[in-house]
Amino acid sequence: MDSGISPISSSPLSPELLRKGLGGFSGQVLQVRCRRQEIQHEALAGGKGKATLLAKGTKEDLQELRLKVNSRERKRMHDLNKAMDGLREVMPYAQGPSVRKLSKISTLLLARNYILMLSSSLEEMRRLLGDVYGANRQGCAPRCPSGALPLYTLGQSPALQPTSPVSTGLSFHTSHQTPANNIALLANSYRHLSVTACPCALCQPPSMSLHLMELMRKHCLVIL
């Protein structure tokens, strides 16, 4: 493409758009563009017979079509941006009026790292749980003697749902929130759902809690 001003395009811009200077173009540039388009149409209309009729007949049609296409494209980009905002909302990144919005490329890169981190954590958690319970239970699922609810896995815990402070509050750019607190929350989410901690030994293996805290600290620091 040689330039943004196409010699064959029909005028896509209504007087309203021209007045407002929409489209990222100044009014002057828009007027230049429209004038070129007028010249093009005048040249087309300079023919005889059928050609003249065709040119005259398609001028308005082309304008209308161009407006329609532009509008669709605008809507498509707006939808894309809405989706991007939705992605930003669930990213572990400080949000608020005083925080600069993540750029699109940063959002995508951060999302990728976040997914990789969660996947890696999940794998390691599974391995750790296997190490802790595998030896004593010989492959059986861990069961608390107190009869409390079973352990949660990553992604199932209420503490990791999108609206929870753990999933939305992690910040890798501001230090207002201490990662250790979030890590502790994550570690706790692997215990029972009950409000008070279960006193049984199975639910409170001290070495495992330390393992989990260290694991989460390591992964959180790796991000970005």
Add this chain to the structure above:
DNA sequence: TAGGCCATCTGGTCCT
């Protein structure tokens, strides 16, 4: 002021 980011227009291509 240069550079980054963004919104928009536009023409081409692919798909239904």
Add this chain to the structure above:
DNA sequence: AGGACCAGATGGCCTA
């Protein structure tokens, strides 16, 4: 044929 998608071009805004 019409719509979706894509990439290039352009100018505006903001920040270091």
